[in-house]
Amino acid sequence: MGRIEEALEKAVRRIVPDTPPPPLRADDNTPSTPPANMDPEQVTDERLVVIKRPHSPEAEEFRKLKEALFKEIKRRETFGNVILITSAGPREGKSLVTLNLAVSLAQEHDHTVLVIDADLRKPSCHRPFGIEVAPGLSDYLTDNLPLSRVMVRSGVGNLVILPAGKQITTPCELFSSNTMRQMIQEIKHRYPDRIILIDSPPILSFAETRILADQADATILVVREKLCTLESIQECLKLLQNKIIGIAYNGSTVQYNHQNGYNYEYDKN
Numbered sequence: 001m002g003r004i005e006e007a008l009e010k011a012v013r014r015i016v017p018d019t020p021p022p023p024l025r026a027d028d029n030t031p032s033t034p035p036a037n038m039d040p041e042q043v044t045d046e047r048l049v050v051i052k053r054p055h056s057p058e059a060e061e062f063r064k065l066k067e068a069l070f071k072e073i074k075r076r077e078t079f080g081n082v083i084l085i086t087s088a089g090p091r092e093g094k095s096l097v098t099l100n101l102a103v104s105l106a107q108e109h110d111h112t113v114l115v116i117d118a119d120l121r122k123p124s125c126h127r128p129f130g131i132e133v134a135p136g137l138s139d140y141l142t143d144n145l146p147l148s149r150v151m152v153r154s155g156v157g158n159l160v161i162l163p164a165g166k167q168i169t170t171p172c173e174l175f176s177s178n179t180m181r182q183m184i185q186e187i188k189h190r191y192p193d194r195i196i197l198i199d200s201p202p203i204l205s206f207a208e209t210r211i212l213a214d215q216a217d218a219t220i221l222v223v224r225e226k227l228c229t230l231e232s233i234q235e236c237l238k239l240l241q242n243k244i245i246g247i248a249y250n251g252s253t254v255q256y257n258h259q260n261g262y263n264y265e266y267d268k269n
């Protein structure tokens with residue numbers, strides 16, 4: 001049994017000590033129907049709309065994003081399961097998109113989803129699930145901790161979180177290390193049906209995200225309306241080139257008639 005497999009099997013559920021619920025499967029005919037038996041009380045962060053408000057138009061947008069991701073993955077000849085989520089600048093919604101997409105995948109497909117919080121400067125993926133930021137990725141990379149010590153079951157379907165870990169001032173060196181490469185390669189090849197989402201710092205601001213983009217199979221670029229300029233998007237496209245699998249347009253003020261005037265600014269409801 002490989003290290004990653006062992007780690008995932010041993011991953012401790014720190015929030016809810018009971019046996020985790022079985023993975024939820026989508027109804028074949030209605031893949032975007034919200035699951036019925038998710039316990040929303042378990043997660044307190046309202047921004048996890050896929051759990052907190054599964055019937056909302058916002059949650060539906062994340063399910064659409066999930067279906068688009070699957071379509072794109074299937075379209076590619078080799079299944080690339082390591083997906084980086086980034087944006088040009090800060091606060092465009094990378095973490096929000098990572099987590100809602102991850103939950104959506106974990107709920108409705110028979111996949112284990114691993115979220116790696118690679119934003120060592122500003123970790124946030126641990127928070128909605130009430131888990132600690134450390135030990136995590138940086139501890140694994142610096143202190144040779146076993147993965148089983150740092151991976152945490154979220155309590156939501158088959159979603160496992162690898163939190164960021166202790167603060168590190170030089171993430172570039174860590175991310176270009178052999179240990180990091182080997183970890184990504186092992187996860188990628190040993191479990192081709194596992195989806196790995198990597199949350200990251202903004203790519204135009206920080207070099208470590210460019211290193212991560214090289215190691216990932218594909219990148220989703222989050223673009224938040226009013227925060228991102230056309231020039232920044234163009235710069236990102238130039239940097240990421242054929243690694244971009246799609247753009248998640250966040251905070252749109254466009255009214256969609258087919259959704260009865262639904263507005264993606266979820267916190268205005």
Ligand SMILES: Nc1ncnc2c1ncn2[C@@H]1O[C@H](COP(=O)(O)OP(=O)(O)OP(=O)(O)O)[C@@H](O)[C@H]1O
Pocket residue numbers: 047087089090091092093094095096097119122124200201202250251252264265266267
């Ligand atoms: N569509 C949206 N409508 C309203 N608020 C949003 C939206 N998207 C993100 N936010 C809010 O903006 C803030 C930044 O979001 P988030 O942390 O997901 O962005 P980020 O890109 O990960 O930021 P950072 O670069 O700091 O890591 C959060 O408070 C989040 O709740």
Ligand SMILES: [Mg+2]
Pocket residue numbers: 094095096119122124199200
């Ligand atoms: Mg973030």
